[in-house]
Amino acid sequence: MNYFRKLMYVFSALFFGLTMFAQENNNLNVYAITNVNVVPMDKEEILEDHTVLVENGRITAVGPSAAIQLPPNTVKIDGQGRYLIPGLTEMHGHIPGEDRPQYVEDVLFLYIANGVTTVRNMLGNAYHLKVRDRVERGELPGPKIFAAGPFFSKDLAPTPEAANREVRRQKEAGFDLLKMGSIDKATYGQMAKTAKEEGIPFGGHIPVEVGLTGALDAGQRSIDHYDRYVEFLVPEDAKTEGVSAGFFGSGLMLLIDKSRIPEAVRRTVEAGTWNVPTLSLIEHLASPEPAAQMIKWPEMKYMPQDVLEGWVNFKNDYSKREDFKPEATKALVELRRELTKELHDSGAQIALGSDAPQFFNVPGFSLHSEMEMMVTAGLTPYEVLVTGTRNPAFYFDTPEEFGTIEPGKRADLLLLNANPLENISNTQKIHALIVNGKLYDRETLDRRLLEIERN
């Protein structure tokens, strides 16, 4: 070998080494989960003794273990006796603001440590777009983020003209969703029209003047918390004078006519609007368990003290409110379970969301509580998992991207120690997970969780 060729050889070896190093830093490792029970979630089945190959953050092969060839340098994860499911989506999550960067990092990690690999951030500003992009680039461990912009309130959009401008501004800024709050009817109409032109979805609450059918007719993409369903169930001739709707209609519960449920369900199915139930939001608030007791739940140790205090104060104040009558809130919880079952069985679109971190919902942990509540409402564990895996991918119009375990999909994967189809609480038994191309084993997750506990 002459000198020049030798030099070339050294250079190319160096270049190759640098490439490998870069790959390592970009989490472009090759992983294989071997001999695992795959729960693919495209239909209700378990593929026994399968191997799933992950390259550059994508699933590249799924097949019987004996048939899958592993490239050299594959990192193997033993899946024997374990269950592999797609990552979960929190469709109503919140990421804190820029005044608390450490809390933001902790919340992002709490999501992924619980298997939440996608979050629809239901309120935000330009800062959250930066967080979204930093996570995407692998600079910050966290779930994939879909970012809603600032809340459409009467302050933000006092007139149709203001709504028109604000929709265009949020679309231009790069937000993925317009978050609905309380705006007047004409402003809502203009917002919906401009949003349609701009191709940006709107979802969240429904302004009281617009009501359930108004939102369905306008093409609202999602209704969160079953907002305005209670109002729809109150017959027109009911004596509502002087009655305040209160928290999600709790004040109206004694006036509703349940024979109107099928009509509400039928119109929802026809409109194709999604519901994100957030059962836990209301169940936590309505539960007879004292707030001081609730903040002793094991997952509470990961939350900042002032956040816990805020939750305690809110629940204590709420229990003194005029519209809080234990009987009515109990009926509200039951109605919401009934709606969940009826909407689901009638073919309405449902996506999993708990509203974290609000009211005793610790990010990530609360999504598992939400799933248990949906099982209590009458869905099977498989049906609940559909709402948290495949359905969100359809909500975002990207079913080819994620939500099931198939070649070509994003490798958002949870390796569980037990079968989630037998018992939904088995989704909490996470042995390892892959998100954004990176593997987190139990030890890594626990180490970081301990840090958050100490923060």
Ligand SMILES: [Zn+2]
């Ligand atoms: Zn929320």
